[in-house]
Every structure is written in structure tokens, then in C-alpha cells.
Amino acid sequence: MIFNVLTIFPDMFEGILRNSILKRAIERDLIKVNLVNIRDYSKDRHKKTDDYPYGGGYGMVMMVQPIYDAINAVKSSKDMPVFYMGPKGKKFDQKKAVEISRYDEIILLCGHYEGIDERAYSVIDEEISMGDFIMTGGEIAAMAVIDSVSRLIHGVLPQDESFMDESFYNGLLEYPQYTRPENFNGMEVPKVLLSGNHAEIAKWRRQKSLELTLNLRPDLLDKKYLTKQDIDYLMQIGYSDI
Structure with missing residues (x-):
């Protein structure tokens, strides 16, 4: 299974991907994690991915253009679902993990700051929340999804009965x-x-x-x-x- 993670902080994933079960799963080609830096798709000369919200308010909002272009670049001609790690989605649970594990390839979009431009939802299939609490960004949530779903991939755990x-x-x-x-x-x-x-x-x-x-x-x-x-x-x- 392939996880395409869109984030402005790809270095945050290095620890989890270099240790324990996920490391062995990657080495055995059971899963693959592609870290995509959203900044690489920014058309701003300073590679900005956020800006002040129209109408005023606290904090910054992630811009639609870098997100939109990053998602379309990863999808290219392939069809795969896009999951946004955000606070307004349904709570992630084991049932959702099982559902996601049936895909061959997915995109996980990590939000940050005060959220994303509403127009970015035009290329998002579903929003997923970790629960009723506030996080700085979607990176830790995406790590949780990768870890939980990977355990359901045949061969990742020594015995399938382990997760059952x-x-x-x-x-x-x-x-x-x-x-x-x-x-x-x-x-x-x-x-x-x-x-x-x-x-x-x-x-x-x-x-x-x-x-x-x-x-x-x-x-x-x-x-x-x-x-x-x-x-x-x-x-x-x-x-x-x-």
C-alpha cells in the first residue's frame, strides 16, 4: 500500500518511519510512504503556503493553490482518495482504518495553522479527525493513520491474528x-x-x-x-x- 503524505513539515515523519514495525514493512515493500512537501508547489517566490484570511481574524490559512497543485500532481492519471487531517471530519476509528486498508494508494493531506482555504475541499474526498481536541497540525494525525492502517496490511505483523x-x-x-x-x-x-x-x-x-x-x-x-x-x-x- 502507498501512502502519499502532503505536508509542509516532511521531516516530522522521519522518526516513525525509521523504527519498529513500519521500518520493517517499508524494507519489505509491504508499504511505501511518499513525503510530498507542499511548499514545492507554491508559486510564491518565497515558497509561502499560507496567508491572512479574508475578513480578518486570528492566525493564517493555508492557501488553495499549493494544495490544489500538489494533490493533482500526485494523483496525475491515477485514481486515489484524498483524506484531509482536519478538525471537522468524522472521528477516526478501527472501522475507518479497515476501510482505508483496502485501498492500494491514498493521499493524506496535513493541514496547519488555522486550517485550509475552503476551495481546497474541491479536491478532497473526506476529512478525518483524531478527536475533539486541538492539534497544531495534521502531521501527528497522519502518522496515526499510517501506523493504524499499516498494521492491517497482510504481512506487516508476524501473524494476522495479532491485530484481530x-x-x-x-x-x-x-x-x-x-x-x-x-x-x-x-x-x-x-x-x-x-x-x-x-x-x-x-x-x-x-x-x-x-x-x-x-x-x-x-x-x-x-x-x-x-x-x-x-x-x-x-x-x-x-x-x-x-
Whole structure:
């Protein structure tokens, strides 16, 4: 999968792309990240990409021309969606990550300053928000999207099951995890995890996921993701709103 990132601060991405899972995915040609400097498309002699807003107001606004030309240059004759990292979009979640992972190539536009000229939306397909908080720019949001989506690309993780068990993938929070030692300061690993009984381990993990979701994020409990056994167990532990 190819991520084309349009930004005025391409150097911000160097750290995340040179470490851990993303680095290995790039080396194995499972993903590719093209960093495109929007300034390269500015027609201003000083390579400006922002200006004061018409009508007055605080801060600067990213100009339409550099954004428009940068997007069209990357797209050329290829058809790919353009996602703008901005505050007015729908909140990014695992469902959106799965949806994006099905594309072969996308464009991620990083906003900055007080936003973008409204006319730039003419070449944008969708706006994505990280949540109800303010960020300086869209770079960190784009990094989050790249990281989240890349984990869903076949071969990026050692086993596809790795992401299938993670929080939010199946509509529930992930079950607790343990590793060595078996006993740390009197805190022991649950015996079932040491039993070797894979059916009982799977049952325990599912029940713990249900408990955690009920206690921490009950808003995630959706009947379409629950089995009859799940519902029976939730009823046993006191949840009746199903």
C-alpha cells in the first residue's frame, strides 16, 4: 500500500518511519510512504503556503493553490482518495482504518495553522479527525493513520491474528496480557493461561474482553458483535441493557 503524505513539515515523519514495525514493512515493500512537501508547489517566490484570511481574524490559512497543485500532481492519471487531517471530519476509528486498508494508494493531506482555504475541499474526498481536541497540525494525525492502517496490511505483523485480537478490532477492548515471571510481588498470572487448554484460554480471554468493555467502554457493546454466549455471560455479570 502507498501512502502519499502532503505536508509542509516532511521531516516530522522521519522518526516513525525509521523504527519498529513500519521500518520493517517499508524494507519489505509491504508499504511505501511518499513525503510530498507542499511548499514545492507554491508559486510564491518565497515558497509561502499560507496567508491572512479574508475578513480578518486570528492566525493564517493555508492557501488553495499549493494544495490544489500538489494533490493533482500526485494523483496525475491515477485514481486515489484524498483524506484531509482536519478538525471537522468524522472521528477516526478501527472501522475507518479497515476501510482505508483496502485501498492500494491514498493521499493524506496535513493541514496547519488555522486550517485550509475552503476551495481546497474541491479536491478532497473526506476529512478525518483524531478527536475533539486541538492539534497544531495534521502531521501527528497522519502518522496515526499510517501506523493504524499499516498494521492491517497482510504481512506487516508476524501473524494476522495479532491485530484481530486487539482492542476495537472486534468491537471489544482487548483482554489482559501477561508474560514472565509467573509471580511478581505476589501478583500471579491467571492459572488458566498456564494450563495449555486452548479452548479454556480462548473462553477466558473473551470473557475478560467483555468485562473490560463493560466496565471501561460500555458504549462499544453492540449486539451485532456479540454471540449468544457473550450475551449470557454479560447477563451473568449484571449487564441487562441488551
